[in-house]
Amino acid sequence: MALTDTAPRVRVENLRIAFPRPDAAPLEVLSGISLDVADGEFVAVVGPSGSGKSTILRAICGLLKPAGGRVSVDGRPVTTPPPEVGFMFQKDALLPWCTVAENIRVGAELGGVARAEHAGRVSALIRLLRLDGFEDAFPKQLSGGMRQRASLGRLLAYNPSLMLMDEPFGALDYQTKIVMGRELLRIWEAERRAIIFVTHDIEEAVALADRVVVFSARPARIVADYAVDLPRPRDLRAMRGEAAFVRLTEAIWSDLALPA
């Protein structure tokens, strides 16, 4: 579902990122990545661990300075975090001293939501993410799945039109991961924000995204870019047996040069 008639939300051109090291040449993490993301598009990025998948998200969010190339969001070059971009971390990054409701409220407060609407927005998200009854719990009292749910709530409260998600479900057990993926799709299908979703889980990438971009090992290049032609809404369980799903995941496995 490429929306070719509109300008891309994100344009990454020939992006190069290197980290300085003491006593060694800079560590090149991304070497010449180019990537466009259209409005409402759900793009997954997969690649070996340490391949710079998170790094590209940080560059798009303006948290990292590129060594070369350009990043723009909605046509504006990124130097500081753009207001339309929201970031979700692999670790939930919930503030441990804030309750679930207070953590979600941080998103509303920084997302420019009118003060009078904060409480309403927070309680709507608590219901949407099925956190009812845990509003006043502190993060340490929650399971991993619920913490990521609260973290997603904060992201949604911030209301970004472009969501950058850095292995958000990577630390969860398999079942919880499937449940969270389903929730994310339910929310995304209702609102169609653009998402760049980094994961090391190939099946998760194919199951969720419109497009899967495959990174090589460090320094990362893009080795493949697949359109995922699976119908929506998707049934995450039934899909795993379908021929198209299996073909695509197999193709990505071999791109990553991993023996079957």
Next chain:
Amino acid sequence: MSDSATARAPAGNAGPAQGAAAWRTGAAQAGLILVLLALWEIAARTVLNPFWSSRPSLIAERIWRLALSGELWVHCSITLQEAGAGLLLGAAAGVPLGIALARAPRTAKVVEPVVMGLYGLPRVALAPLFILWFGIGLMSKIMMAFTMVVFIFMLNVMEGIRTIDPDHLDLMRSMRAGRFYLARKVLLPAVTPWILASFRIGVGLALIGAVVGELIGANRGLGWYVEKSGGQLDTTGVFTGLVVLMILAMLANQLIGFVERRTIRWR
């Protein structure tokens, strides 16, 4: 939801079992103190000469007499004012200094030798100077207490800021949080446990500062009472001052523990 089943119940505070355990611990603590006092009393009535060691019963009697005459309250309140004011001033100066230095690592590098030099200085040795500068009134003791604690706050807060999860800083940056919002939501809550720990350490040090000041030059306060009693070979008076100081430090510690439990429920 499959995953909510594994969540622990929110806000599971002290149940009856926990309350009973706390009582048992409290009883054991009180018991230990009583046993130690009893040993002292027995030793002073048998093997020790009470002229040197005094006796808990004599000390209790002295405390009772001082309390009745109102003298106890005068000395306690003077010493507490000195230590308390020094402690609060130390926090008021040390916390912002610690935050500022943690946020400006280059400046911190520049001032580090000076700070560590002052920190390493045995500050009790400043007492004669402070008496000269500030007189024998409250001010010299407040300054003594202040110099004892200010570095504790500063160094602890710096360490607290250093332990902040970088994800929290990136999160705030990604959502374009302002400086004030960042301080209110991340920096201050993150250093609160460190500030409270500083108070816990600082109580004793502030009392040392105040008492040392009183030993050198004063006409009131528990340190002065200890000094005066020592001059009169009144060991019971010396021990009385020390015991009262100890009780004050213990009460202050309890108070801080209480504040800690109330303010950092999230831990």
